[in-house]
Amino acid sequence: MSVMTTLLRRETWEHRAIVIAPLVFAVVFIVIALLAAAGAIHIQVGHYGVDLRDMLLSMDPRQLGAVMQMELGSLAVFFNVVVQLVTTFYLLDCLYAERKDRSILFWKSLPVSDTTIVGSKLLTAMLVIPLVSIAVFFATALGIYLISGILVLVGGSGAVLAAGPGAILDTLVIAIYTVVVQSLWYLPVYGWLLLVSVWAKRSVLLWAVLPLFAVTALERMIFGTGMIGRLLHDRIVGVYTLAFTQPANEIAWRYQADGAELNLELFESLTHLVDPSTFLLSPGLWGGLVVAALLLAAAVWVRRYRDET
Amino acid sequence: MTTLVRAKNLSKRFGNVTALDAVNLEIPEGRIVGLIGPNGAGKTTALKALLGLTSFSGELEVLGMDPRRERHRVMQDVCFIADVAVLPRWLKVRQALQLAEGLHPRFSMSRAEKLLAASEVRLDSRVGQLSKGMVTQLHLALVMAIEAKLLVLDEPTIGLDIIYRKDFYTTLLNDYFDEGRTILVTTHQVEEIEHILTDVMFINHGRIVLNETMERIGERFAQVAVAPEKAAAARELQPVYEQDVFGRKIFLFQDRTPQQLAALGESRVPGIADLFVAKIKGAAA
Numbered sequence: 001m002s003v004m005t006t007l008l009r010r011e012t013w014e015h016r017a018i019v020i021a022p023l024v025f026a027v028v029f030i031v032i033a034l035l036a037a038a039g040a041i042h043i044q045v046g047h048y049g050v051d052l053r054d055m056l057l058s059m060d061p062r063q064l065g066a067v068m069q070m071e072l073g074s075l076a077v078f079f080n081v082v083v084q085l086v087t088t089f090y091l092l093d094c095l096y097a098e099r100k101d102r103s104i105l106f107w108k109s110l111p112v113s114d115t116t117i118v119g120s121k122l123l124t125a126m127l128v129i130p131l132v133s134i135a136v137f138f139a140t141a142l143g144i145y146l147i148s149g150i151l152v153l154v155g156g157s158g159a160v161l162a163a164g165p166g167a168i169l170d171t172l173v174i175a176i177y178t179v180v181v182q183s184l185w186y187l188p189v190y191g192w193l194l195l196v197s198v199w200a201k202r203s204v205l206l207w208a209v210l211p212l213f214a215v216t217a218l219e220r221m222i223f224g225t226g227m228i229g230r231l232l233h234d235r236i237v238g239v240y241t242l243a244f245t246q247p248a249n250e251i252a253w254r255y256q257a258d259g260a261e262l263n264l265e266l267f268e269s270l271t272h273l274v275d276p277s278t279f280l281l282s283p284g285l286w287g288g289l290v291v292a293a294l295l296l297a298a299a300v301w302v303r304r305y306r307d308e309t
Numbered sequence: 310m311t312t313l314v315r316a317k318n319l320s321k322r323f324g325n326v327t328a329l330d331a332v333n334l335e336i337p338e339g340r341i342v343g344l345i346g347p348n349g350a351g352k353t354t355a356l357k358a359l360l361g362l363t364s365f366s367g368e369l370e371v372l373g374m375d376p377r378r379e380r381h382r383v384m385q386d387v388c389f390i391a392d393v394a395v396l397p398r399w400l401k402v403r404q405a406l407q408l409a410e411g412l413h414p415r416f417s418m419s420r421a422e423k424l425l426a427a428s429e430v431r432l433d434s435r436v437g438q439l440s441k442g443m444v445t446q447l448h449l450a451l452v453m454a455i456e457a458k459l460l461v462l463d464e465p466t467i468g469l470d471i472i473y474r475k476d477f478y479t480t481l482l483n484d485y486f487d488e489g490r491t492i493l494v495t496t497h498q499v500e501e502i503e504h505i506l507t508d509v510m511f512i513n514h515g516r517i518v519l520n521e522t523m524e525r526i527g528e529r530f531a532q533v534a535v536a537p538e539k540a541a542a543a544r545e546l547q548p549v550y551e552q553d554v555f556g557r558k559i560f561l562f563q564d565r566t567p568q569q570l571a572a573l574g575e576s577r578v579p580g581i582a583d584l585f586v587a588k589i590k591g592a593a594a
Contacts, residue, residue: 002411013399013404014399105395
């Protein structure tokens with residue numbers, strides 16, 4: 001097995017949250033789906049209960065596909081939030097933990113360069129954590145699809161079973177795309193977290209956050225401007241407006257039953273949202289990559305040359 | 310014979326404390342060298358310089374490479390066990406073997422498995438569940454399964470009980486050491502390793518104060534128990550060190566002929582611990 005593969009496996013051994021966190025949520029969602037299927041949970045819109053079966057039967061396949069994509073899409077968003085949390089805490093911990101538990105000299109006794117080690121932590125954040133989460137998301141989506149599909153089939157319609165694979169595939173495409181653009185956009189953030197992790201003697205979380213607040217506040221006090229704050233804000237949420245577009249082809253659909261009313265505007269397919277051109281041409285992306293390179297080089301340098309044992 | 314380590318004017322300062330003061334030394338292949346010194350003498354600093362873990366001035370070559378610039382290449386042929394280099398608690402024994410196999414080109418899985426089978430360490434245990442002695446057994450098995458040229462041991466048996474300490478060096482000597490290997494070891498428990506050493510280096514205040522093979526130590530140093538009335542005669546031969554033991558004077562001589570000492574009493578080769586005390590305290594006096 002190659003050195004990098006071994007190092008990536010090692011990260012999943014130490015940081016088991018990488019696998020366990022998405023699995024926990026997968027189980028929760030599957031259980032919710034099962035409870036809903038058993039009729040233990042009712043969907044409510046406003047003050048009115050919605051009869052799921054009745055609702056599904058009233059839709060044509062195109063609408064059904066769109067509804068399923070919306071459902072799976074919000075599931076994907078949820079998994080994405082989990083990915084971001086796991087990644088943040090992983091990066092803050094990974095180079096700090098080996099100093100805290102005094103195993104750093106053991107790791108340094110292995111013939112692996114500091115660049116490779118820091119690279120393995122970065123690849124874990126950019127590749128392993130998202131891939132594990134997408135795999136778990138895929139399995140969850142499949143589970144929910146089968147549960148609801150079979151339920152509706154029993155109720156007399158194969159529509160959900162028919163519309164599911166396409167909807168799952170579309171959501172998967174957009175989940176992978178999201179992960180790719182996020183990993184690139186957040187690279188300087190990852191670099192910063194790694195630098196804090198390798199450098200801070202304790203309280204990594206405070207060291208990661210407080211300096212950023214401090215410079216933002218200083219700028220405001222001294223110059224009365226908010227440039228740094230805006231930059232940071234952009235870095236955290238700016239990727240979505242750059243990488244996704246508002247599609248024109250929405251389909252509107254209205255469901256009405258005794259007392260219940262549901263008005264939905266749906267995208268025919270989530271994949272229409274994908275548009276990387278603005279993202280790839282944005283100075284924020286390329287500037288961020290330069291900053292990331294500097295931060296990562298600093299992290300490697302600190303791990304290589306700091307002598308504190 | 311190849312020289313594995315060559316240091317010339319090796320120096321290291323922390324602020325105004327000199328940890329290493331222009332150290333010159335060479336370690337040839339196939340030796341077991343004991344680096345012995347009091348706390349703060351510069352032992353660990355010397356080892357860290359050699360392992361590329363700290364900066365220094367002067368020249369230092371390990372296997373012909375500069376450990377600062379080529380640390381990860383040096384580490385293909387150099388292994389180390391230090392009491393400060395602890396194995397991570399979350400690591401399972403099996404995972405430790407997989408790690409070594411994936412990361413070390415000279416690691417033999419079958420050899421490590423064989424060594425561990427002979428120990429109390431089980432493959433599905435976590436390091437955190439093992440006793441300190443068992444962790445050391447595991448670390449030793451990992452290191453012994455690596456075809457390395459130089460093994461550096463920094464206080465490897467500290468905190469272990471006596472049975473593990475004995476086993477540690479016996480295993481090392483019987484199952485690991487041969488002409489192609491070199492071991493550099495520091496320890497406070499000199500008595501434990503003196504019978505396995507081929508060379509001894511004393512370090513004090515960052516300077517090497519003695520650097521001899523064990524044979525030469527036998528030739529150069531003698532310890533004589535002298536009756537009180539002969540003490541004056543003994544002092545004329547300028548002993549390195551003297552002490553009172555049960556009413557008798559024990560003198561330690563350096564570079565005196567057997568003929569010179571014969572009149573004083575029976576002489577014998579001093580133990581490393583006695584020699585160490587004589588050299589370090591004698592220098593201070």
